[in-house]
Amino acid sequence: MLRLFSALFLLFGLQRISASHWSYPDRDLNEAFPNWGGICDTGKRQSPINLSKDKSLKGVFDKLKFENFNERQNGVTLVNNGHSIVLSNFSKQMEVKGGPLLDEYVVEQLHLHWWSEHTINNMRYPLEVHIVSRNKRYANVSMATNFKEGLTVIGVLYHVSNERSEAIEQIIEHLQDVKDYEKLDQPAHMKQSFVVRQLFPKLNGYITYSGSLTTPSCAEAVTWIILSETFPVTLAQVDSFKDTHYEANKVLKSNYRDIQKSYNRPVIFVDDVVGAANHMQVSVGAIIFMFIAIKFM
Ligand SMILES: [Zn+2]
Structure with a gap:
């Protein structure tokens, strides 16, 4: 009986270790990308993938909606989980719907990858x-x-720029509170309010496909929506994240997964995202009409 218990303990103990001890390769040392196990290695809808317009399908959907993304979020927490920096605990519920989505989705957290996962x-x-x-x-x-x-x-x-991202800078200002190994998994509170929409001040279409989480369990449960517009960040800003510790005296130089096989999955490019252009046309039209009307009065 004792042997059974110790066998079970060993089994679950090992599972816990393997679940929490996945890692990224040290790309400076040309380390091979590790096998994370399970569906991460065997799945056929894994992420990230390379996105290329000339191998994609044209899509037109209802307008994609980001609700409450412009709200000032107070008391947002920042955590170093050893794999990324994660922001959560938003004071006002944000939702995503429309576009390729058939249901409504609630924002749970956001996190960063240095360098990008999708290409x-x-x-x-x-x-x-x-x-x-x-x-x-x-x-x-x-x-x-x-x-x-x-x-x-x-x-x-x-994209690399000489222009800083102010939203990313707000996150960087709090890295000191969480980057050390002793602070792993301990949330720090952001002192100022954070507006998620400022992470992507413009919308200019998106690319959508069906894929997975890019970290273990690698669950194939994700409708990806990659914004077509890219935003400026400085290399110095990106470097700030590379000082995040994941073990004592070990820093997370990068945290992006290798590109996965697409298996000919449909990747859909959508140009018409906000309908802002239509509003513009209407208002320009209205102004011209007013001019004409005034002239003939
Ligand atoms: Zn991620």
Whole structure:
């Protein structure tokens, strides 16, 4: 009996270790990308993938809606989980709906990857933010991961620039509070309010496909929405994240997963995202009409 218990303890103990001890390769040392196990290695709808317009399908959907993304979020928490910097605990509920989504999704957290996970036309970007939302049908994220439509992740890519991203800078200002190994998994509170929409001040279409989480469990439960517009960040800003510790005296130099096989999955490019152009046309038309009307009065 004791032997059975110790065998079970060993089994579950090992599972716990393997679940929490996955890691990224040290790319400076040309380390091979590790096998994370399970569906991470065997799945056929894994992420990230390379996105290329000339191999994609044209899509037109209802307007994609981001609700409350312009709200000032207070008391947002910042955590170093050893794999990324994660922001959560938003004071005002944000939702994503429309576009390719058939259901409504609630924003749960956002986190960062340095360098980008998705590539566009085989080009990598210095930073990628993931805004993770859960389908309202499911009570929590772990339940949602059991369903193909369980999650949607908005991917925001940043390009190298001399211009800083002020939203990213706000996150960097709090890195000191969480970056050390002793602070792992301990939330720090952001002192100022944070506006999620400032991470992507423009909308200019998106690319959508069906894929997975890019970290273990690698659940194939994600409708990806990668914004076409990219935003400026400085290399110095990106470097700030590379001082995040994941073990004592070990820093997370990068946290992006290798590109996965697409298996000919449909990747859909959508140009018409906000309908802002239509509003513009209407208002320009109205102004011209007013001019004409005034002239003939
Ligand atoms: Zn991510």
